[in-house]
Amino acid sequence: MRISIENFTKSFGDTTVIEDMSLEIGDGEMLALLGPSGCGKSTTLFAICGIHRMNAGRLLFGDADVTEVSSQKRNVGVVFQNYALYPHMNVYENIAFPLKVRKESRAEVDRKVQEIADLVHIGELLQRRPVQLSGGQQQRVALARALIRKPDILLLDEPLANLDAKLRLEMRSEIRRIQLATGITAVLVTHDQVEAMSMCDRIAIMDKGRIVQLSTPKDMYENPSSAFVAGFLGNPPIAFLEGTVADGGFRLANSRVTLPVPSGIELPGDGAPIRFGVRPEFFQPGNPLKVSGKVSFVEIQGREELYDVTLENGAVLRSIQAQSAGFRLGEDVSWGIAQDKVLAFGPDGNRL
Amino acid sequence: MTSSNFRSWPLFLVLGVISMPLVIMYVYLFVDTVTDTTAGSLIPDRFTLHHWRFLWEEPETGRVSIWTVTLNTFIFAICTTLINVSASVTAGYALSRLNMPFKRFFLGGILTLHAFPTITLIISIFLILQMIGLYNTLIGVILVKTALELPFGIWIMKGFFDNVPWEIEMAGLQDGASRFTVWWKLVLPQVQPGVAALAVFVFLSAWSEFILPQVLAPSGSAQVLSTYLSNLIFDDIKPDFNMFKSVGVFYALPVIVVYLIFNKQLMNIYGGGTKG
Amino acid sequence: MRRAHLLGLGFLSPALAIILMLFLIPVLLTVMFSFTNMSTATGISGGAYEINAASLRKLSDAGAQESFVETLGKEAFVVDDAGITAAAAAYGEQFANEVGSQMLGERFDSRRDLERAFRKLKSRPRSTRDIKKAADLFKRSVLNVRFETAGGLLDAVTGNGIEMTPDQQELLTKTIYTGWTWTSDNFAxxxxxxxxxxxxxxxxxxxxxxxxxxxxxxxxxxxxxxxxxxxxxxxxxxxxxxxxxxxxxxxxxxxxxxxxxxxxxxxxxxxxxxxxxxxxxxxxxxxxxxxxxxxxxxxxxxxxxxxxxxxxxxxxxxxxxxxxxxxxxxxxxxxxxxxxxxxxxxxxxxxxxxxxxxxxxxxxxxxxxxxxxxxxxxxxxxxxxxxxxxxxxxxxxxxxxxxxxxxxxxxxxxxxxxxxxxxxxxxxxxxxxx
CATH class of the missing domain: 1.10.3720.10 (MetI-like)
Structure with a gap:
């Protein structure tokens, strides 16, 4: 089912959390709402499921306006960060609860619970209590409960935040598998860019109550619209160089080094402050456009090695290289930037 | 704590000496009910069940049978508990979770009443019951006791509801349940220990209540054990402490039983409950 | 009002009702009662007005003139419509009409005076005993009669032909009231x-x-x-x-x-x-x-x-x-x-x-x-x-x-x-x- 949010505004008391936001989510799509805490992503999620009321704007599921429809009647399934399983019911009762509320027959409930339990692989846990389950199993129960009444939309509020690293990896692909298997429209709220990029068709990145950029993960990584987006995506994160425009080039701050500007970029006038963003994979010993500095940090990650290089003006560039590069802390190096991969940002943080 | 860095026997000694009077009073409270002691002596020397005769003998004229009084006390305590707990559970939930107009005002009011010493109102309550014809009835005392304990109950229950995760309720709504169903089927089971603790507390408080029945329902038919016992002590010219104690132990038995069963909940509500 | 508001107020209402009835009203009434002289003697419902030996004593203690107190305490004989009607029933229309036409509204301090007046009438009863009895029909007294309102009492007193100054009226109603009254004396x-x-x-x-x-x-x-x-x-x-x-x-x-x-x-x-x-x-x-x-x-x-x-x-x-x-x-x-x-x-x-x-x-x-x-x-x-x-x-x-x-x-x-x-x-x- 398609979701359209039109001119959505939400405030709590005097503080406006979200102002005039519009967003369209396609049928069967999985979309991530990504952003730092306090950016309004959870508020948006709660507005979609009806727990929060919208101060202004409209919400449409398909062609139906559901702005004034209560949570109970929206037919939306939600998985909460702490799963919100009912502690006094066993797994079966938890999953069956939405059907019991609708007074479905016993046989019907039995059949559906079994079916959904098989889908999320918890068929043998039905008699357990939530406290007897591991985090991943609780997560699966929560998913089953959210999905059992065949909702039009599935909302996931930080579903992986409470899991340890290994389980998180497993559940990432599990959730995506189940979403694809059911073909349900899903919205994932997260502050973890890896989750957003690996699980979703599109990402809406949010900051201070606005959607900053809406795009596919690949496009957003390669073509961030602002320094904020560029800094948010990618691990290890992008490094920024501060400087000014000088003679059609980029003059590093506190330095006489001038770098050429990638082609197709419209520069502001001389003296304007701009920023270069360089991703670690594009700062390598083999590249032609050399800058020199001192290795100031080394992190061995097994398959890869991560280096920080402090330039003469104090700025830091980051590099990620295949194992066995073998540079040592304090070593003077002169490595190159991939010129056409450099991202340039204007004084307001927007991409040039 | 069992820290091995400090010796505990000196503390044990001091505490033992200080506790002595209480222990002596407790021991004699029980022992005296089944023994006789020669005047002037401290050591009981004869076993007897004579002091418990109030249980099976016909009451003196003008007195009510102990069993009627006991039944009254049970009715009083149980009704108070039921009304109080049901009203606290609903009102506590409303104040903790629901949207409504004037919520700040209600909360402030309840909190003020919670700290407010209710016994100062007894004179006007006495006159009100006289005026509306509930003076000298059990119903009157039940209602008054309930009202006076209610702010405490509401406050306690609000605290318990505050601790239930919001997500459970949100999930319930999302699963299609109404606010009422969510409260009844999902939230209430989470606060069950709180409800039990409050019920025990109110029951004990009503069971022990003395001033209200004494002032508001003093006559025979609505008498409860506290007023029965106090009248017994007051009326006697030559006090028969052994008999008083027997009635006292009889009166205290439910308290002791409740304490033994609900020890933990009681500590909880006495310890945390009065924190406001 | 949204439905959840109703649910909230509904959930609160039993508690509110109990608290209002036996908590807030008592607070207000404590204030109210403290400005009254309620006691066992006055009762807690309303009181009444009654002139009797005790209340007369209270009246003179409160500083009423002796003559006034004395008049109140005495019985009087007043020729009024009620008496005439009673006389008509007992001794015939003729006698009643005569009394009505000649003596209506007159007041006598003793029965003897009234008897003497009766004896002057033509259609008076024959025997002395009947005259005495007829005179008794006109006996009026406010002694030992309960009046629910101050107005009733004052009417009765003036009806007996006792004239009162407004000061005396006030003193009378205030002193002999048996119920409770408003006062701030408690604090003093x-x-x-x-x-x-x-x-x-x-x-x-x-x-x-x-x-x-x-x-x-x-x-x-x-x-x-x-x-x-x-x-x-x-x-x-x-x-x-x-x-x-x-x-x-x-x-x-x-x-x-x-x-x-x-x-x-x-x-x-x-x-x-x-x-x-x-x-x-x-x-x-x-x-x-x-x-x-x-x-x-x-x-x-x-x-x-x-x-x-x-x-x-x-x-x-x-x-x-x-x-x-x-x-x-x-x-x-x-x-x-x-x-x-x-x-x-x-x-x-x-x-x-x-x-x-x-x-x-x-x-x-x-x-x-x-x-x-x-x-x-x-x-x-x-x-x-x-x-x-x-x-x-x-x-x-x-x-x-x-x-x-x-x-x-x-x-x-x-x-x-x-x-x-x-x-x-x-x-x-x-x-x-x-």
Whole structure:
């Protein structure tokens, strides 16, 4: 089912959390709402499921306006960060609860619970209590409960935040598998860019109550619209160089080094402050456009090695290289930037 | 704590000496009910069940049978508990979770009443019951006791509801349940220990209540054990402490039983409950 | 109004109804009653107006002229329509008409005067006995008649031909009313009785001593049981917790037994030649010792539990660290445990001050204010005045005025506590906005 949010505004008391936001989510799509805490992503999620009321704007599921429809009647399934399983019911009762509320027959409930339990692989846990389950199993129960009444939309509020690293990896692909298997429209709220990029068709990145950029993960990584987006995506994160425009080039701050500007970029006038963003994979010993500095940090990650290089003006560039590069802390190096991969940002943080 | 860095026997000694009077009073409270002691002596020397005769003998004229009084006390305590707990559970939930107009005002009011010493109102309550014809009835005392304990109950229950995760309720709504169903089927089971603790507390408080029945329902038919016992002590010219104690132990038995069963909940509500 | 609002108000309404009826209305009525002279004598429903021997005495005490009082008290004979109708029934229309046409509205101070007037009439009854009887039909008196309203009384008095100045009317209705009236005398009275000041002093002493005893003992119990092995600690805590849940009648009974002249203390000390006596009511000082002990121990129970749970919440590592640092037990208590207890101690003081100020159950049951008023406190005085006094005339109005003082203190203190408790933190906004 398609979701359209039109001119959505939400405030709590005097503080406006979200102002005039519009967003369209396609049928069967999985979309991530990504952003730092306090950016309004959870508020948006709660507005979609009806727990929060919208101060202004409209919400449409398909062609139906559901702005004034209560949570109970929206037919939306939600998985909460702490799963919100009912502690006094066993797994079966938890999953069956939405059907019991609708007074479905016993046989019907039995059949559906079994079916959904098989889908999320918890068929043998039905008699357990939530406290007897591991985090991943609780997560699966929560998913089953959210999905059992065949909702039009599935909302996931930080579903992986409470899991340890290994389980998180497993559940990432599990959730995506189940979403694809059911073909349900899903919205994932997260502050973890890896989750957003690996699980979703599109990402809406949010900051201070606005959607900053809406795009596919690949496009957003390669073509961030602002320094904020560029800094948010990618691990290890992008490094920024501060400087000014000088003679059609980029003059590093506190330095006489001038770098050429990638082609197709419209520069502001001389003296304007701009920023270069360089991703670690594009700062390598083999590249032609050399800058020199001192290795100031080394992190061995097994398959890869991560280096920080402090330039003469104090700025830091980051590099990620295949194992066995073998540079040592304090070593003077002169490595190159991939010129056409450099991202340039204007004084307001927007991409040039 | 069992820290091995400090010796505990000196503390044990001091505490033992200080506790002595209480222990002596407790021991004699029980022992005296089944023994006789020669005047002037401290050591009981004869076993007897004579002091418990109030249980099976016909009451003196003008007195009510102990069993009627006991039944009254049970009715009083149980009704108070039921009304109080049901009203606290609903009102506590409303104040903790629901949207409504004037919520700040209600909360402030309840909190003020919670700290407010209710016994100062007894004179006007006495006159009100006289005026509306509930003076000298059990119903009157039940209602008054309930009202006076209610702010405490509401406050306690609000605290318990505050601790239930919001997500459970949100999930319930999302699963299609109404606010009422969510409260009844999902939230209430989470606060069950709180409800039990409050019920025990109110029951004990009503069971022990003395001033209200004494002032508001003093006559025979609505008498409860506290007023029965106090009248017994007051009326006697030559006090028969052994008999008083027997009635006292009889009166205290439910308290002791409740304490033994609900020890933990009681500590909880006495310890945390009065924190406001 | 949204549906959830209705649910909220619906959920609140049973509690609101009960609280309104037996909590807020009593507060208002306490104020109201304290401005009345209600007592057993006046009753609590309305009163009535009645002139009788007693009320006439009250009237002359209140400064009415003797002649006025005398006139009120005398019976009179008035020729009025009621009398004429009665005469017509008994002695025929003719006689009645004659009386009506010649004497209507006349007033006679004695029957003899009226009889004399009758004898002048043509159609008078024949026998002297009948004339006497006929005269009796016109006898009018306001003595011993109940009037529901002041107007009724005044009408009746003027109907008897007694003329009154407005001053006299007011004096009359005010003095002979048997019900309660509005007055502010209670407060003046309270300030005048010297006994009241002594009671105020007692109250202060009671609160301070009991509070000190319960906080001190509570702290001592909480700290000592904390250092004991858990089994022993549980036993001691149970011993000291019991006074709080034991019905107060029984708890006081145990103390009475201890102090009675045939009780434990007397028997014990008898072995050392001390004559037996009632240790609780023997002297004022003794009574105070028992009052403070009884109330203090009950207070210490609560203190022990509150302080105990506060001590338990101190991280073990902090205590271990201090021991490794070489702290003695006293230093550990002084520098680690006591600072953690600042808030609970403050709470107990605030809470207990208010409840001690107004509670009187244990005093009522043990000394009942005795001996000779030595342990009478304010709330007990209000109770005695309004609900339980040996003179038999319960002065509800005065008692309510005394209680009102406590109600005011109670409300003010509760509001202060609201501030201390930081009320705004307690009012969280609901996260579900349906």
């Amino acid at each position: 009275l309270m300030a005048q009785i010297p006994y009241v000041w002594r009671v105020a002093g007692n109250t202060l002493m009671y609160v301070v001593l009991t509070l000190a005893a319960s906080v001190g003992l509570g702290l001592f119990l909480a700290i000592t049981t904390f250092y004991l092995p858990s089994g022993t600690a549980t036993t001691f805590r149970a011993i000291w917790f019991f006074p709080r849940i034991l019905p107060n009648v029984i708890f006081v009974l145990m103390w009475k037994w201890l102090a009675w002249d045939t009780g434990f203390l007397s028997s014990l000390l008898g072995n050392f030649g001390v004559p037996p006596r009632n240790w609780m009511l023997d002297t004022g000082a003794n009574a105070w010792v028992f009052i403070v002990l009884i109330n203090g121990i009950v207070g210490a129970s609560l203190g022990m539990i509150l302080f105990g749970s506060a001590i338990k919440s101190i991280p073990q590592s902090m205590l271990h660290a201090s021991e490794v640092d070489g702290a003695s037990r006293w230093q550990q208590i002084r520098y680690i445990i006591l600072p953690q207890l600042r808030w609970p101690i403050m709470f107990i003081c605030a809470y207990s001050t208010l409840s001690l100020l107004t509670s009187f159950e244990y005093i009522l049951l043990s000394t009942d204010g005795g001996p000779g008023g030595a342990t009478e406190v304010w709330s007990l005085m209000a109770f005695h005045t309004a609900l339980d006094n040996y003179a038999g005339n319960l002065q509800y109005g005065l008692g309510a005025a005394m209680a009102l003082m406590l109600v005011i203190v109670g409300i003010l203190a509760s509001l202060v506590y609201l501030r201390i408790f930081n009320f705004n933190d307690l009012v969280a906004k609901p996260r579900i906005e349906q």
